[in-house]
Structures are given as structure tokens and as C-alpha cells.
Amino acid sequence: MNKIKSLADLKKLQTEVQSKIKLREKGDHSENLIQIKVSMATCGIASGAKETMTYFIEELDHQGIDAIITQTGCMGYCYAEPTIELTIPGQQPVVYGFVTKAKAQEIIEKHVKLNEMVDGIIPVNYSSIDN
Numbered sequence: 528m529n530k531i532k533s534l535a536d537l538k539k540l541q542t543e544v545q546s547k548i549k550l551r552e553k554g555d556h557s558e559n560l561i562q563i564k565v566s567m568a569t570c571g572i573a574s575g576a577k578e579t580m581t582y583f584i585e586e587l588d589h590q591g592i593d594a595i596i597t598q599t600g601c602m603g604y605c606y607a608e609p610t611i612e613l614t615i616p617g618q619q620p621v622v623y624g625f626v627t628k629a630k631a632q633e634i635i636e637k638h639v640k641l642n643e644m645v646d647g648i649i650p651v652n653y654s655s656i657d658n
Contacts, residue, residue, distance in 0.1 A: 561594040564612040568601035574608035622649040
């Protein structure tokens with residue numbers, strides 16, 4: 528741990544610790560929060576998934592929307608990268624493809640806030656072994 532030499536160092540440490548505590552608290556009750564998983568495999572990163580994830584983190588925080596944003600590996604939709612999986616409590620997950628910053632903004636404004644689906648949903652095209 529670095530020595531604290533100024534008030535700015537102390538404030539930086541405070542912000543880091545509060546961020547870790549907030550993440551830990553959210554993780555304990557994740558089933559009650561909006562969850563966004565951003566596909567960050569090589570194809571996703573090459574298509575701009577890092578910028579998409581950063582946008583979701585900053586915009587949801589700016590708007591005061593409590594959500595968990597995490598990264599995941601390949602979801603198998605390389606042709607539609609960047610892709611995200613959005614889960615709203617009590618609902619089935621929805622996968623969106625081609626999620627740019629503009630699409631992310633639309634998803635936040637319509638799907639997250641108003642519970643209205645947005646164009647760009649990748650349909651579930653598989654079934655389980657039981658079916």
C-alpha cells in the first residue's frame with residue numbers, strides 16, 4: 528500500500544475503497560439488480576465491446592441506475608459483435624447485437640427504463656436436450 532502524502536491521495540483511496548464496497552454489496556443481491564454482460568472475447572473487443580462496456584458503466588452511474596455490468600467470454604454471436612446480455616429482475620435474459628454507444632443509449636432509455644424492447648435482439652435459436 529502506498530503512503531498517503533496529500534489530501535488528493537486520501538480522496539483517491541476513499542473512492543477506490545467505496546467502489547469495492549459497493550461492488551461487494553451489489554454482488555450479494557445480484558438477483559434484484561439489472562445485469563448487463565458484455566461479450567469481451569477477441570471478436571467483441573475488436574468490434575468495440577470495451578467502449579460499449581465503458582459507456583454502460585459511466586451512463587448507468589451518471590443516471591443513478593443500480594446495475595451490475597460485467598464482462599463475459601464469447602457468446603457465439605461473433606457476426607453481431609459487440610453483443611450484450613441484459614437481464615432485468617424477474618424476466619428472461621435478452622441478447623442484443625451490434626451494440627454501439629448509440630444502441631446502448633437506446634437500450635438504457637427504452638428497455639432498462641421503460642421495459643420496451645429495442646431493435647437488435649438476437650433470437651434464441653437453440654433448445655435444450657430435454658426438448
